[in-house]
Amino acid sequence: MARLFLALTLAGLALIVGGPARAADAVLSVEGTTFVLVTPDARLTSRDLVGAEFDMEIDGLPSTVRIDSVTPSKEQPDVLLHAFSIKDPETGQYSPLCDSDAYGREAGFPVAGAWDDKGQFVKNPKAWFLTCTSGSQGKCILWGYNPWKEGPKGEDLLPYYEACQHTVRADYDGRGQAFTKNGTTIDVFDDIGIQRSETGEDVKFAFEAGWGPTGAVCADRTRWPDLLSLEDLRKRGSRFQGGCDLERARKRGALIYTRVEKR
Template sequence: MRLRLAFAVFAALMFAAPAASAAVQVRETRFELTLPDGRTLGSEDLVGAEMEIRDERGEVFTARLDAIEPAAEDPAVLLHRFSMLDARSGQWRPLCNADAYGRRAGFPVAGRWDAKGRYVKDPQSWFLTCTSGSQGKCVLWGYNPFRKAPSGADLAPFYQACQHMVRADYDGRGAPHTRNGTLILWGDVAGVSDDASDDPSWKFEAGWGPDGAVCVARTRWENLLPTAVLLESQPRLAAAPCDKAEARRRGALLFNHSK
């Protein structure tokens, strides 16, 4: 099938509605395209489709949906393999960078991001994310913002907190303090994941909420951001000690350990 769609972009890889001839929506991590004759096409039906995408700089490029496969972490999440057309060479290349498993894939997610970088649970909007980035990782880790936790809790705030945790964005201002490929253990208060480990080399790092860390025991990379420097500039993150109990007392949704 050869299908061409036109999308406008709110921000980097964030899409608005396409042309009036068709209506596109996202149900969790899959496209639903309603055609003028009433037929609905899902992501699986759109393999081979080419999309004209306008990015946040106003530049237009062509992307193509090459394949669909379920994610190993959660088969309900569909991984979309996109290529983009290099205007100079005329060659197609992967749209997404490789993740820790070598996958160059992404998927759409319902919702949007506001000017302050906060996730907004808006079913009428959607964006495209790659599995190599925090927005994709947090869905794969179980924090799909349109689902409920085993405890019944809304996962949207957990999804936002996860963005800060993945990026080691301690003060919640959007600046990362980690390196690609860094491993962490994480857990939460909602029963999605457990950060327990018998390995004493994993040390408690921080507790996380929707606005960033609630307390920090140690930074992930001392040579990127020394713990003392962070706590001097952000004294609200200090605690004696900062451990899981104290992080819970301060309202943490997520916790993590690092080496």
């Protein structure tokens, strides 16, 4: 997450700005998933900022990040994928900030907003953070659950975005523990038409769980029994007692549903 100090250099122009990046003559902010730099003479967006470097804290350490390229995503064309690289403080060399996602992309983007200490997303236009397409925060936006947008019928997508975080990580009880593995195939779908099931006729897949903003509302199986068995999950809360199917999850207020491979 961006901290209070940000130094941005672009084409020989040095700007010292404070979070979310203010100075007497310039303002750097994020609109949706796009950087916006406003100066007295211009309004620059992410595409204009290719080559820019800025200082921010990553995992509690001061880091220098550079924007190497900006391209629209295939999933959501209005989401711009930024190729970020991070500077090695000892060698001065740059390497990709983000790990490769399932499509081999080493990319990410800024997101307007913040996460509070309870793990809830806050629509704060004065704050922003970086996320990668390989992580849950980026994946969920690419899947269409942008917390700043509305669903097909005007639904607030913020709770869907929060539910999606637990979905991706298989964080069943919302304690922040992930019980999944990289590269796991999951069929994600909902009742509002953003994502539709693709495995309904595939006997290799079965219903896993229904998900809400605080985790799974019920579960019929676990994604990886060797990481967390269904028996052990049932010990983690009364909501996991008994079985779970689409109708039961729907009655309990699930926003997102998953089917996974049988194991």
